[in-house]
Amino acid sequence: MSETETNPIRDAIQQAIDEHPVILFMKGTPEAPACGFSARTAGALQDLEAPFAAVDILPDPRIRQELSAISNWPTIPQLFVKGELVGGADIVAEMYASGELAQALGVEPPEDAGEAPAGEDVAPPPLSIENRLG
Amino acid sequence: MPTTHELKSRIEAAIPGAEAEVVDLNGGGDHFQATVVADAFAGKSRLEQHRLIYDVFGDEVGGPIHALSITTRTST
Numbered sequence: 001m002s003e004t005e006t007n008p009i010r011d012a013i014q015q016a017i018d019e020h021p022v023i024l025f026m027k028g029t030p031e032a033p034a035c036g037f038s039a040r041t042a043g044a045l046q047d048l049e050a051p052f053a054a055v056d057i058l059p060d061p062r063i064r065q066e067l068s069a070i071s072n073w074p075t076i077p078q079l080f081v082k083g084e085l086v087g088g089a090d091i092v093a094e095m096y097a098s099g100e101l102a103q104a105l106g107v108e109p110p111e112d113a114g115e116a117p118a119g120e121d122v123a124p125p126p127l128s129i130e131n132r133l134g
Numbered sequence: 135m136p137t138t139h140e141l142k143s144r145i146e147a148a149i150p151g152a153e154a155e156v157v158d159l160n161g162g163g164d165h166f167q168a169t170v171v172a173d174a175f176a177g178k179s180r181l182e183q184h185r186l187i188y189d190v191f192g193d194e195v196g197g198p199i200h201a202l203s204i205t206t207r208t209s210t
Contacts (some may be wrong), residue, residue, distance in 0.1 A: 037201065037203070064196075068196075072185065073181075073185070073188070074188050074193075074195040074196050075188070075195060075196065075201065075202065085181065086181075087180060087181055087184070088184070089203070090184065090203050090204050090205060091180045091181065091184065094180070094205075
């Protein structure tokens with residue numbers, strides 16, 4: 001077995017987590033997400049105008065395998081802040097809605113959906129938090 | 135193919151006192167939404183709560199269970 005030998009993919013993932021204060025592992029890219037869960041999670045970060053690094057896990061199945069081994073988290077997306085796993089799509093959506101995400105990222109909380117912002121240059125909300133169906 | 139009933143039963147069997155509602159998000163038997171209420175979540179972070187549920191299914195999450203969306207609450 002070569003389990004104890006160097007694992008370049010795992011090392012690269014760990015290094016990326018260590019080097020980027022906010023990093024999202026997702027399917028596809030923020031501009032072209034390949035999964036609704038990844039799209040919502042990237043959208044929440046974009047909505048808060050929080051700078052983040054994004055890694056597309058799709059090009060190589062080993063990325064997801066090694067990422068989940070590091071994080072002990074089975075699904076994609078996965079958001080890390082300051083080297084710690086924050087959560088997946090559900091947790092990020094809950095934290096976005098409650099303002100905790102903005103707090104964790106050190107940015108302004110989202111506009112309350114009930115307050116229609118004035119001004120014609122306001123972009124439409126880029127995502128809807130509709131994670132709970134039924 | 136896993137069913138909503140099977141997922142509900144397995145969550146409730148694995149987490150003492152848990153009540154689970156499981157919805158098949160697209161009718162395809164592979165994208166599920168689980169809402170789980172359990173006192174066992176008290177004092178645990180959201181990450182830990184969600185991991186308790188993922189642990190019920192192990193490698194099936196990402197396999198036959200393509201996606202499992204989770205909402206957790208304590209009953210009180």
